[in-house]
Amino acid sequence: MRKKRVIIVSVIIIAAIIAILFYNKSRSTLKSKSEILTSISVSVTKVEKQKLVTTRMMVGTIAAYNDVAIISETSGKVIAVYAEVGQHVSASAPIVQVDDELKKAAYISAETNYEKAKKDLERFESLYKQNAATDQQIEGARLAVKAAEAQYISARRQYNDTKISTPIAGIVTSRNVDVGTFVSNNMLVANVVDISRLKAKINVSESDAFSLKVGDKVDITTDVYPSVKYAGKIKSISSKADEAHTYSVEVTLDNSKQYPLKAGMFGRISFTAKMDGKVLAIPREALVGSIKTPQVYIVDGGVARLRSIVVGSEIGTAISVLGGLNEGDTVVTNGQNNLKDSVAVTIMKEDFAK
Numbered sequence: 314m315r316k317k318r319v320i321i322v323s324v325i326i327i328a329a330i331i332a333i334l335f336y337n338k339s340r341s342t343l344k345s346k347s348e349i350l351t352s353i354s355v356s357v358t359k360v361e362k363q364k365l366v367t368t369r370m371m372v373g374t375i376a377a378y379n380d381v382a383i384i385s386e387t388s389g390k391v392i393a394v395y396a397e398v399g400q401h402v403s404a405s406a407p408i409v410q411v412d413d414e415l416k417k418a419a420y421i422s423a424e425t426n427y428e429k430a431k432k433d434l435e436r437f438e439s440l441y442k443q444n445a446a447t448d449q450q451i452e453g454a455r456l457a458v459k460a461a462e463a464q465y466i467s468a469r470r471q472y473n474d475t476k477i478s479t480p481i482a483g484i485v486t487s488r489n490v491d492v493g494t495f496v497s498n499n500m501l502v503a504n505v506v507d508i509s510r511l512k513a514k515i516n517v518s519e520s521d522a523f524s525l526k527v528g529d530k531v532d533i534t535t536d537v538y539p540s541v542k543y544a545g546k547i548k549s550i551s552s553k554a555d556e557a558h559t560y561s562v563e564v565t566l567d568n569s570k571q572y573p574l575k576a577g578m579f580g581r582i583s584f585t586a587k588m589d590g591k592v593l594a595i596p597r598e599a600l601v602g603s604i605k606t607p608q609v610y611i612v613d614g615g616v617a618r619l620r621s622i623v624v625g626s627e628i629g630t631a632i633s634v635l636g637g638l639n640e641g642d643t644v645v646t647n648g649q650n651n652l653k654d655s656v657a658v659t660i661m662k663e664d665f666a667k
Contacts (some may be wrong), residue, residue: 327443342571356662357612358599360638362591363631367645370583371515375533377576378510378565379481383503385496387474394492396485396503404482407505410489416468423461423468430454430461483507506576511566512548513580516559520626522550531564531584538572547584595635597627599646609638610645610652612660617645619654 393410396402403443434454440446478497479485488503490496513533517525525547533543554560564582568574601608607624610617622637638644643663645652652658 326413352657352659353617353648353651354661355610355612355617355645355652357643357660358596358646358663360593360595360640360642360644362640364591366523368583368585369517369521370581371517371566373513373515373537373580375511375513375574375578375580376575377483377506377508378512379483380576381479381481381483381505382501383408383477383479385411385474385498385500385502387416387471387477388497389413389475389495391414391490391492391494391496394488394490396479396488396552398485398488400485402479402482402485402505404480405478406482407476407478408485408488408505409477409496411475411477411496413472416472416475420465420468420472423465427458427461427465430458434458452589477502479503479505481505481507483509488491490545508568508574508576511568511574511576512636513545513564513566513581514580515562515564516555516557517562518559519554520563522560524626524628525550525562525584528595529584531582533564533566533580533582535574535578535580537574537578541569541572543567543569543574545582592625593638593640594631595634595638596646597630597632597642599644599649600624600632601649604632610649611638611646612643612658615657615659617649617652617654617656617658619652 333569344396370636381546389411391409392412395407402408434457437446437451437454441451483505484507486504486506489500490502496502527547527550529547531545531547533545534541534544543566545564547562548565549563551561574580595609599609601610601619604624606621608619608621611620620637623635625633625635627633645658647662648658
């Protein structure tokens with residue numbers, strides 16, 4: 314009987330121990346779940362002043378720095394051709410020669426009449442000093458000189474125009490006439506381009522237009538020479554937007570002798586947009602909501618606080634802050650989708666802006 318009581322007591326003690334163990338485990342589990350529910354893990358970063366810089370790349374068409382259409386200012390038959398397509402010509406070099414026989418004769422005649430009128434004026438002036446010529450004769454001689462000079466200048470210009478020349482040094486890209494072709498006034502004779510320097514135009518947004526400056530350096534790459542980087546600079550930035558509210562930017566660069574570019578090629582223009590001075594900035598990923606109604610969570614004493622802010626320019630992955638935050642504030646960059654205002658948080662990772 315006594316042995317039976319001992320067994321019963323032992324069973325009761327063991328059952329009590331097991332019950333206590335299960336009770337402690339359940340409380341521990343509930344406590345753990347409560348902690349998980351009341352404390353959310355987040356990643357954060359400090360609000361710091363930064364110099365925001367980003368590199369943008371846009372595609373533009375590379376054009377010759379100077380592209381001139383050679384227009385005829387005379388009429389007649391082409392009797393000689395001096396330049397071929399693809400040939401490099403110097404400034405003032407002749408492209409074609411138009412029949413100049415009649416123009417030359419008119420020029421010689423006008424030159425002769427001009428010289429004669431000047432000599433007649435000299436004789437009348439000499440006679441006038443001797444009181445042998447009247448004021449009317451002197452005035453007539455002077456007017457004759459002016460008329461002869463005008464005819465001489467006109468005839469000389471018409472004679473010179475029979476030799477059609479290029480005003481710039483460059484490469485002949487087209488020639489529309491050959492020997493025997495009859496040219497007329499305002500007829501397109503040839504085209505000459507100067508590709509020793511090149512230019513390209515791109516259209517940029519409002520924010521980029523104000524962050525770029527004339528003289529800023531840019532890099533240009535092409536599909537033809539993908540590993541070659543050409544150095545250029547911004548020559549001009551338009552002061553007026555187009556219908557798409559973009560601004561035209563013209564970039565210039567020197568052509569390369571080793572890796573020469575041609576007009577009409579596509580080029581990738583990379584430029585650096587930067588803001589003046591340092592500004593308060595946060596990662597774009599820290600925003601809750603949209604740019605129009607920006608908010609962020611800050612961590613204060615282990616608790617997340619929802620705060621409305623005023624943002625400025627967005628450059629790359631960063632965004633400038635104009636109001637609502639102070640330097641040194643801790644903002645949540647990851648995990649904010651699970652947050653509500655005044656919820657406890659646990660910082661798992663802290664990123665520092667560079």
